[in-house]
Amino acid sequence: MTSEKELIDREDLTAVMTLDQQRSVFKNIDLMVIPLIVLLFAGIFSFHFALTVGDWDYWVDWRDRRWWPLVTPLSLIVLPSVFGYLLWTRLRLPLAGTVSIISLALAAWVSRVMNFEVFAGFPLNMVSPSTFIALGLILDCVLLLTRSFFFTGFFGAFLFALLIYPLNWPLMAPFRVPVEYNGILVTVADLMGYEYIRTAMPEYVRIIEHSTLRTFGEAVTPLTAVFAGFLGILSYFFWTWIGHVASKAVWIKRIF
Amino acid sequence: MFILSRVVGEGCKIALMLMSFFVATTDAVAHGERAQQAGLRMRAVQWFDTKIEPVNVKINEEIRITGKFVPSKFWPEHMKSPADAAFLNVGVPGPTFIRLDSRVNGVPMIRSTSFELGKTYSYEMRLKARKTGRYHVHTVLSVEGTGPVIGPGAWVEVGGNEGNFENTVKTLTGDNIDLESYGMRNIVVWSTIWFGMGLAWFIYWLLKCPIIVPRFKMVAKLGDKADEMITNGDKKAAAIFLGITLFLIGFGYFWAQEKYPITTPLQTGKVHVPHRHDPGEDKVDVEVIDARYRIPGRSFELTLRVKNKTDQRVQLGNFTIANVRFINSKVLKVKPVDSHDLVASEGLRVEDGMIDANATKEIKVFAEDALWETYRLTSLIYDPDSRFAGMLFFFGDNGDRFHTEVGGPMLPVFM
Secondary structure, eight states: OOOHHHHHHOSSOOSOOSHHHHHHHHHHHHHHHHHHHHHHHHHHHHHHHHHHTTHHHHOTTSOOSSSHHHHHHHHHTHHHHHHHHHHHHHHOOTTHHHHHHHHHHHHHHHHIIIIIIIITOOOHHHHOOOOOHHHHHHHHHHHHHHOOHHHIIIIIIHHHHHTHHHHHHHHHGGGGOEEEETTEEEEHHHHHHHHBOOTTOOGGGSOOSOSSGGGGGGGHHHHHHHHHHHHHHHHHHHHHHHHHHHHTOHHHHHHO | OHHHHHHHHHHHHHHHHHHHHHHHHHHTTSOOGGGSOHHHHHHSEEEEEEEEEOSEEETTOEEEEEEEEEEOTTOOTTSOOTTTOEEEEEEOSSTTEEEEEEEETTEEOSSBBOOOTTOOEEEEEEEEEOSOEEEEEEEEEEETTTEEEEEEEEEEEEESOGGGOOOEEEOTTSOEEETTTTTHHHHHHHHHHHHHHHHHHHHHHHTTOSOHHHHHHHHHHHGGGGGGGSOHHHHHHHHHHHHHHHHHHHHHHHHHHHHOOOOOOOOOOBOOOOOOOOTTSSSEEEEEEEEEEETTTTEEEEEEEEEEOSSSOEEEEEEEETTEEEEOTTTOOOOOSSTTOOEETTOEEEETOOBOTTOEEEEEEEEEOTHHHHTTGGGGGGSSSOEEEEEEEEEETTSOEEEEEEEEEOEEEOO
16 A cells, blocks of 8 residues: 555646545535525526516516416426426436526515515515426426436426416415405405505406416316426426537637 | 817816716606606696695604695597596605505595596595605596696605504404505415425536536537436436425415415506585686796796686786796785695785676786796797696685686797
8 A cells, every 4th residue: 555655756746645535625615606506596596587477476466367377387487497407417406497497586585584574674475486496306206216307307397387377276275265445346466566665566467367368267277287298398308408409509619 | 289179078078977967866766757848837837825844754753745736628639638547646756655545536546537628636645664764745637648737746754663663454354454564475485485496497407517518529529419408317316306296286276276265356447536616616717818928037927818707806926837826915924834745825916916707807816936937837938839827826715716727828038
């Protein structure tokens, strides 16, 4: 066994001499990179979410049965798909869905409390974020169990979009309780939107079930959920392909 | 030379920045009323009889806003009008007040509606004080596709203890709920459960640390057989997490259905506001013969042909344009209620202004005050459409008041 002095005297200088040292270095890399990735996800995802979903998830009186369960999962599935491809093909880590959505959730809570409640003065129950972490978990677990992007898209992405409404129903149900206000039927959410003044958000700005799908009567929610599920499958395949294209890093090879 | 010019250039930039900061801090205390284009402010909505009272309240006390408005019959064609969709709103800094009630012609305005151009509507709103402070409270008419049209405002001072604020309502299921905190427990509990689940999955993989470099090297080494890195333990963990996740979603849904069996979807749609004839309208017809703004003298000169259809003599007492009131002090005594009340108490002069009953007469009107400039109404000459609109108020011998909107092209006079 080579002594430490002999190791230091060797011509090919390297900072890592033993397996323990190597392990320690790798751990330090994890310690540095993982929090950075979480922060990066939080930043990118928050920005992306604000631009695509935005008000639909900021306010309790915007989460309707048609647009919120359709727009939200299609926007949410982007990062889990792109980074899911990267993390799985390079590291065999089924973490992109969960970690990216946890990062988003952390950033969202900080934003809602600091911006909406403390700074702007809205009650927190009116502006709390919905919960989506379960959807990321489903996507990651299906990916690990099937080890296939195809089946993950087919089953995982379908469930990802399908289950957003029942997942959030425990949070939303209290706000759908009916109230009679000045002779008009409203929900608790509608009433909060009316009472807590938002000068830049008149009532007509809310996009509540704008479409002709009202002919389906009470089946609005399951219909939208299934439609969102199918779009989720296509969306997952598309963004996974984007992840595949991005991971080639051809331009890096061209530089070097 | 180059360095000198750079230094001078940078110095000017810094100076300009500091100057703009100084100017901004003196004026950034209301709602940017002057920011809107002058022509739009004149030709959008004519607000009048606006009362905001009381102006000193405590937390939980109410203020009442009443008045009238007329969506201008000279509404700019390039903007979507309130005849499509509009909403009676209020301009306050966020939920410093809550809106308890708002009505137009007696119809509750919790939904959007539409308003006919040129018709007079009466509105009333009740607000309840929620946050302490000093606020400029405005009426606002939000118009779809156009944006907010700001009406007159007043400063309201709110004192007291914010912790005492209450906002309870009774649901149709018979529960009395506090809207400030209702439903929060559900949100916290379920969000915490899902955070816990997500973190548990994350920690399961973090416990295998180091994970990045070793797994990267292993995947590169194994190539197509990289799936062998997934152990039976990993598969079991994934199956358990997936099972628990699906179970919790189902459980949560049915639990919520059980707890809140009666729910309705979010409500939307428009309401109809019937027009009610105002006693002050359609009694005096006015035709604009000439309208000129004399820039050096800050004087707006109107030549009007007035047809008095009433049975009493009338004279012009008030000309309101872009929420600025020019008052004929020989007819009316009006003082500003605060520093932001746009009143020129002696700003209106009328030559030979008495019009006999059932007569038609030409009169010359001068609206003169520095408010033309301070409220940037003179920037009308920079609008691509140099037309004005405003509301004239005539007063009869019997004390009755009659209003009529006027408008038309306006010419600037530069010398």
